[in-house]
């Protein structure tokens with residue numbers, strides 16, 4: 296668990312300014328949504344936090360430590376993409392074990408964590424299936440626990456519900472929020488769907504053209520950025 300603190304983040308692609316002086320903090324255990332229209336810089340912000348994109352200027356800190364120069368694998372983040380990005384040639388168990396193998400987690404501990412992850416999303420009977428044999432919602436749940444099984448400090452979610460039908464999307468909202476609260480993990484959630492952001496988040500940060508348009512505390516929350 297950690298606090299994520301972004302200060303004066305700028306990200307340019309050539310002449311294009313994707314993120315323009317963004318300052319934002321997600322407190323320990325908080326669920327913060329970045330809401331805004333397509334092209335406003337939400338994904339880019341997430342990729343900068345993850346370290347998939349080099350930042351142009353500014354700082355990104357986890358628990359006060361500047362991690363702007365760290366490689367993605369050293370940042371302790373779990374990420375879920377709109378496309379899920381599951382490994383198609385690996386079973387569900389294989390997908391969940393992969394990140395643990397990379398981190399040289401021992402066999403017994405790996406089995407324990409993978410089993411716990413499967414239980415967490417009620418997918419125990421699907422452990423030996425391939426992603427293509429699962430429904431969209433099930434794949435999404437695998438992607439979610441695959442991000443969590445490495446026990447990251449921060450969870451980054453990029454439009455994870457966009458590919459689901461309306462009914463499933465509503466179910467998954469609750470599911471993701473419950474899971475996030477159970478695990479207590481600091482989460483940055485990207486969406487263009489206002490009602491999604493409003494119902495799921497502790498705090499909604501509205502972006503427009505690379506900048507923060509407005510930061511609204513949810514309900515009776517007293518947190519103001």
Ligand code: ADP
Pocket residue numbers: 308311312313331332333334335336337338339340
């Ligand atoms: P959002 O996630 O809000 O839809 P993005 O962060 O994907 O927005 O994009 C922000 C802006 O940066 C857009 O104008 C987009 O075209 C541009 N952009 C994003 N990625 C790249 C890239 N790899 N190269 C050039 N421009 C990019």
Ligand code: ADP
Pocket residue numbers: 338377453454
């Ligand atoms: P998302 O917003 O979910 O990242 P996009 O369809 O906007 O999805 O982008 C898909 C990929 O293309 C991303 O890796 C993004 O960085 C890149 N991209 C987005 N806009 C541009 C652009 N104008 N030029 C080059 N690459 C881009």
